[in-house]
Amino acid sequence: METRVFQQSEIKEAAALIKKGELVSFPTETVYGLGADAMNDQAVKNVYQAKGRPSDNPLIVHVASIGEVYDYVKNVPKVAETLMEHFWPGPLTLIFEVKEGVFADTVTAGLNSVAIRMPKNEATLELIKEAGVPLVGPSANTSGKPSPTTAMHVYHDLKGKIAGILDDGETGVGLESTVLDITDPQQPTILRPGGISKGELEDVIGQVSVDKHLVSSEETPKAPGMKYKHYSPNEPVIIVEGNKELFQKAVKQYGSTGEKVGLLADDEVVEALKDKVAAVFSLGEIDDIHSASRRLYAGLRYFETTEASLILAQAYPEAGIGTAYMNRLKKAAGNQFYKEHN
Ligand code: TXA
Ligand code: MG
Numbered sequence: 001m002e003t004r005v006f007q008q009s010e011i012k013e014a015a016a017l018i019k020k021g022e023l024v025s026f027p028t029e030t031v032y033g034l035g036a037d038a039m040n041d042q043a044v045k046n047v048y049q050a051k052g053r054p055s056d057n058p059l060i061v062h063v064a065s066i067g068e069v070y071d072y073v074k075n076v077p078k079v080a081e082t083l084m085e086h087f088w089p090g091p092l093t094l095i096f097e098v099k100e101g102v103f104a105d106t107v108t109a110g111l112n113s114v115a116i117r118m119p120k121n122e123a124t125l126e127l128i129k130e131a132g133v134p135l136v137g138p139s140a141n142t143s144g145k146p147s148p149t150t151a152m153h154v155y156h157d158l159k160g161k162i163a164g165i166l167d168d169g170e171t172g173v174g175l176e177s178t179v180l181d182i183t184d185p186q187q188p189t190i191l192r193p194g195g196i197s198k199g200e201l202e203d204v205i206g207q208v209s210v211d212k213h214l215v216s217s218e219e220t221p222k223a224p225g226m227k228y229k230h231y232s233p234n235e236p237v238i239i240v241e242g243n244k245e246l247f248q249k250a251v252k253q254y255g256s257t258g259e260k261v262g263l264l265a266d267d268e269v270v271e272a273l274k275d276k277v278a279a280v281f282s283l284g285e286i287d288d289i290h291s292a293s294r295r296l297y298a299g300l301r302y303f304e305t306t307e308a309s310l311i312l313a314q315a316y317p318e319a320g321i322g323t324a325y326m327n328r329l330k331k332a333a334g335n336q337f338y339k340e341h342n
Pocket of ligand 1: 113137
């Protein structure tokens with residue numbers, strides 16, 4: 001199959017493919033999604049196939065308005081209305097009790113709940129309206145790989161497997177949406193940290209819980225996708241929790257064991273050590289967590305094109321979007337942190 005790349009002026013053509021049951025990747029403010037008609041069973045099955053995604057991992061449904069949610073779910077609690085008014089369009093996914101028979105069965109992977117969000121991207125909102133159906137949209141990467149933040153990343157993973165990609169340049173947030181379970185409206189619970197922080201949610205609706213697995217690795221996550229290995233480049237990743245002095249020690253240590261080190265860190269660290277390593281990718285200015293979040297996946301992907309055999313990646317404080325950044329980086333690293341040898 002030829003994979004076409006569509007520009008903004010070609011949204012109608014992209015929508016026509018969706019209506020025919022084809023797969024078209026779409027841009028969002030977080031990462032690129034793999035779009036298909038959420039009411040078309042075969043199209044949704046093809047999404048799992050193209051990604052190589054386990055069939056027990058349900059998909060997010062993307063809508064173009066708040067109003068249509070009422071057609072798809074059993075009830076819309078007050079807290080959901082408040083959240084939608086406040087954060088949509090935007091990087092917040094809500095879990096509702098699903099109405100039976102609305103979506104293709106495979107969308108919810110057998111659960112009685114459904115994940116819905118309204119992305120903040122004009123081209124994609126137009127694509128959904130033009131297609132006339134809500135779109136499923138897992139991240140448009142091969143399962144297990146870092147999520148795509150450019151159309152090129154999507155092309156790299158899925159060319160020949162999908163009909164098209166709607167190109168809108170680099171995504172802004174760079175990490176996936178926050179997944180919030182509001183099926184118990186008394187206790188909204190974060191299942192996946194993301195573009196909207198716990199603090200931002202609490203400013204609007206009061207206390208928010210966090211799924212136990214995010215605090216203790218003993219617990220099974222409530223979002224099925226959170227239990228899988230994820231975001232992993234081919235090279236091992238090791239997290240460095242410290243400044244350029246600590247990076248310097250790590251570079252020296254791994255260099256002496258014959259590793260070709262790739263450095264994924266802020267400008268200051270990169271500048272100080274770029275001549276001593278095999279490859280570098282800058283996360284941006286020092287202490288800029290938004291830039292680091294936007295560039296993390298591109299960075300992890302970049303090293304696959306270099307001779308680096310190991311990636312040293314910078315830790316950031318776990319606050320605001322830093323919580324999501326560290327959640328993804330720890331998964332990419334299999335939780336490995338650099339420990340200084342004496
Ligand atoms: O930012 C995003 O959310 C991106 C863009 C494309 O919108 N999409 C995305 O989709 O990250 P995906 O499929 O890669 O991740 C969806 C997550 C998975 O962890 C999945 O298990 C969880 O949401 N999820 C989906 N439906 C659920 C449900 N009914 N209950 C609990 N978790 C659910
Ligand atoms: Mg994903």
